[in-house]
Amino acid sequence: MAEPPVVPVFCTGVSAQVRRQRAKELGLGRHDNAVRYLGQDFGRLAEECRRSGTLFRDPSFPPAAASLGFRELGPGSSKTRGVQWKRPTELCPRPQFIVDGATRTDICQGALGDCWLLAAIASLTLNETLLHRVVPHGQSFQQGYAGIFHFQIWQFGEWLDVVVDDFLPTKDGKLLFVHSAEGSEFWSALLEKAYAKVNGCYEALSGGSTSEGFEDFTGGVTEWFDLRRPPADLYHIILKALERGSLLGCSIDITSAFDMEAVTFKKLVKGHAYSVTGAKQIPYRGQALELIRMRNPWGEVEWTGAWSDGSAEWHAVEPALRQQLMVKMEDGEFWMSFRDFLREFTRLEICNLTPDALQSRKFRKWNTRLYDGTWRRGSTAGGCRNYPATFWINPQFKIQLEEVDDDRDEDGGREPGCSFLLALMQKHRRRERRYGKDMETIGFAVYERFPRCPQYVGRSGVHLKREFFLANASRARSEQFINLREVSTRFRLPPGEYIVVPSTFEPNKEGDFVLRVFSEKRAGTEEMDDKIQATLPDEKVLGESEIDENFKQLFRQLAGPDLEISVTELQTILNRIIAKHKDLRTKGFSTESCRSMVNLMDKDGNGKLGLVEFNVLWNRIRNYLSIFRKFDLDKSGSISAYELRLALEAAGYRLSKKLHELLITRYAEPDLALDFDSFVCCLVRLETMFRFFQAMDVDKDGVVTFDLLQWLQLTMFA
8 A cells, every 4th residue: 555645734733733742642852852942953954054064043043132132131222232142263262062071160140130040050060960961962162063052951841952053142252141150161151042042032031930940951840948937857858859969949038129139248149049059967066067058150249157168167177078078169159057048048949850759768650640731711711719700610630549658657657648749830931021921820729529429420531610619628739829930739638539720810811831740659640621522402404384484474574586595684684683682792793604604504505595594593593592691690691701611511512621712712702701693603603513523424433534525615614
């Protein structure tokens, strides 16, 4: 059998999503099979440049003003005046990619407020294996140099291979942003550029949480510790985290904008991200003293209190130990006592490469599931539990916990339970900053799916309705709703079936998200979404002789001499009728809507409705009117987009959330209301499309085959 031809497809959004999902199922997006960001193949592009004798210039992230930013770093701004893009070969005689391994002095902050990112990069240098997952080996300004470099960055569940040219923004002959202390090493500046490319521009990196960088360089999961209420064994947790290669960062919260980057009396910077680079318990004056080592990405401005460089406390430490602790110190790095650390800092972030609890004595193999989801106005963006009328429309995910944890001795003999960690991450918010968007306030609630709800028995994947959430309190929830990229919380619950509802704090806040579920033991997970189906009324098509004489007379008056109703005649008829119903909100049926109805009802293909066809349409509209009035709860003459799902169920349809999103986009008004005419058009199209599919699905296997003519008839005239 001949192979089917490979057809060049200019993909629609839907077909592209389907192809991408299939590729992910085959392993695309794993670190060993990273997605080529924007389709750019590093090996092919580098070889083309070497063959042609030219240096790579990236058309997708050019050395131009738009790549710098949109506001403070936007075109024509004072901060970008005089900026020139130069290659490292123009900045020093012998540029190097990495010299003697990557170290923390390679990362000094420039004129960009991305200390959070640089703290993450600095922590990365402590683990060579992790570093070279992000910064691939074999890159150089000498051997095979073509002006092109690449890095691997984790984004929302998949690894991307990101290509950049080596044009870097400079001012007065010096790098504008991150740079090495020594000046001739460029891996960190190029990594910052790759990260800026993924997020749209350099300015998009200003301000953030170190955990973002941690996770994007490891694919790990971050947990937060409030240092005003630290767990009793926090120092042990930090030691264990460093031992396991976890990445750690900390900061001092600010109380107002005036505090941002304010320097304290002892030279700590508020609202600034530090990396934790070490910890050591030492003997000091007859007692065990806990020390912690920090680094400021500025490469300068160090703590001047106890245990700072050259402080008197070091004189009481045995010389060999003192030498051992000080020998690996880098510029901007300092020691302080753990007690001072707890007093001075307010937040600690630890990114674990696996979700193992740091209090635990052993590694465990965790089961991981990742779900992509969306919040859309009117269909899936219901807000938090404070909004009971709409909370139920949020995406829902089921977790089936069956096996209890091992090693109950580690948790103090508590009741048997199942450990799992939920991490909710909102996507692409930095990239959308240039459009005035920023992080939404997000969180999640966890409900136990009680067996006493008879309407859900035996229907495991059914999306739970409002009544369930009104009758049941949440069993657990995220520690807080917060405007960070990710919210994560560890839970331990008895075996059972639980529903996770991720949401923004307020309704109607749109966004895309990733929900990661890490379970210590095997746990069944699935997205709760109604199976697409329709229970259609028997389509009783009356013969002309069976139609009521009064209706025939009405039809003759409406149709005119040709006894056929055209598009314009249908529009006139419907709008006259609807005008008599003062309780209905409507703009009137448009010509396009009426054309759709004629096309969908027209059995003989003449573009008009005869008596029988008009009778079918008339009866449908009467039925739709009764459903519409039932769900017009506030008697406003319209129904809320949030009630459309229930109205469609009353009409016999169960649809997936993706279909509800499409229907709201197509038929709802900007205020998320559906007028009567839009509601009718929606139902006419749904019913006709279901009937068309059912007629074509001869063997009832849920699959139909179209020839080209059938496909064009369906899509061009529906």
